[in-house]
Amino acid sequence: MNYFEKWERSILASYSTPSIVLVKGSGVKVIDEHGKEYLDFLAGIAVNSLGHAHPAIVKAVTKQVETLGHVSNLAINKPSVDLAMKLLDLLQMPGGRIFFCNSGAEANEAAFKLARAYKPESEMVSVEGGFHGRTMGALSVTGQPEKQEPFKPLLSNVRFAKMNDATSIDSAINPKTGGIWLESIQGEAGVIPATAEFISASFRAAEQNNALIVMDEVQTGIARTGNWFGFEKFGVKPHLVPLAKGLGGGIPIGALAVQDSLVEAIKPGGHGTTFGGNPIGAAAGLAVIETIEQLDLMKHVQLAEVKIRELLENEHGVVEVRGSGLLLGVVLSGNYAKLVEENARQNGLIVNAVRPNVIRLAPPLIVTMDEIKEGMDVLRNAIIKSMEVVS
Ligand SMILES: Cc1ncc(COP(=O)(O)O)c(C=O)c1O
Structure with a gap:
């Protein structure tokens, strides 16, 4: 029996069955049971402020x-x-x-x-x-x-x-x-x-x-x-x-x-x-x-917001980036946020479709500028791919 089946036999279905089994994390990265690596831009829903396994x-x-x-x-x-x-x-x-x-x-x-x-x-x-x-x-x-x-x-x-x-x-x-x-x-x-x-x-x-x-x-x-x-x-x-x-x-x-x-x-x-x-x-x-x-992370969070906005604002499918610091909502041009979430995950990025047309970003506060660049590349592609599917 795999862990999805075990989950469905044992965990109360107050949540939908998750689509991923995570076994390890370090910094902004998490690893699933097959060894696949993801950039975690959700941080356990704004929880892992210092990322995973911070010393x-x-x-x-x-x-x-x-x-x-x-x-x-x-x-x-x-x-x-x-x-x-x-x-x-x-x-x-x-x-x-x-x-x-x-x-x-x-x-x-x-x-x-x-x-x-x-x-x-x-x-x-x-x-x-x-x-x-x-x-x-x-x-x-x-x-x-x-x-x-x-x-x-x-x-x-x-x-x-x-x-x-x-x-x-x-x-x-x-x-x-x-x-x-x-x-x-x-x-x-x-x-x-x-x-x-x-x-x-x-x-x-x-x-x-x-x-x-x-x-x-x-x-x-x-x-x-x-x-x-x-x-x-x-x-x-x-x-x-x-x-x-x-x-x-x-x-x-x-x-x-x-x-x-x-x-x-x-x-x-x-x-x-x-x-x-x-x-x-x-x-x-x-x-x-x-x-x-x-680590003066507050200053870093402010700069990280600027970087994310630079990389997303005015991009195809992005109507608006709202929020502050590292709690941002990427408002999409239609109700395809779930598709974006799935496509991003397949390509190694964890984000959350908080509303049908909004992707929530809440990465660890220690996320580096390089990780932001890498993550936002995946996200932009996921948005474009998802737009193609719905159009
Ligand atoms: C603003 C706010 N208040 C309260 C809660 C509930 O917190 P918990 O899930 O730890 O009970 C949440 C959870 O998302 C929240 O975002």
């Missing part, structure tokens, strides 16, 4: 697992405290606190509970197309009806505003609103950047109605967009910031950053999770952040 992560995790692998929240472990302090520093949240968990959905769940605890019985506002996770609370604020429909009833009293429509968000927010869910770039909706006008209208209405802004940085955070966090370019100070994905560089970890004014909203016993703040995940998070600083 800094291998060293930090190995050392930590040899020393102390898990203690529960009944004891302090130093890596989690060090990581929390580092995150508060990067987020510029003096006096704030971090709640650690294991995934992006959990970080959003924690934000939901915190918003309710802060403003009892409050209602939530989110944005059409937004994505915050698959658990029931996170799904309730996810603005994608097809993902919600089979699981209704969800948590009630969530209103959805239209993305980048300042009037719509303004009228969705009222004195009963507790939390407002925003993303600086909607990754899952097809890499759609928020406008400055939309973000400032949301913050203004939040302030007028004593509501909290939950700025979900699960996909955009930890240098992915060329800043530590995607919200920085708007010059705003969100109350709650869910993080996950790139923070652990491939080791599962989630976090909710809580602004100083709110830390009293949750009391001991108010929320928790066994693995939250696990020292192995925290050691990985510290290694990721230190390496980004040491």
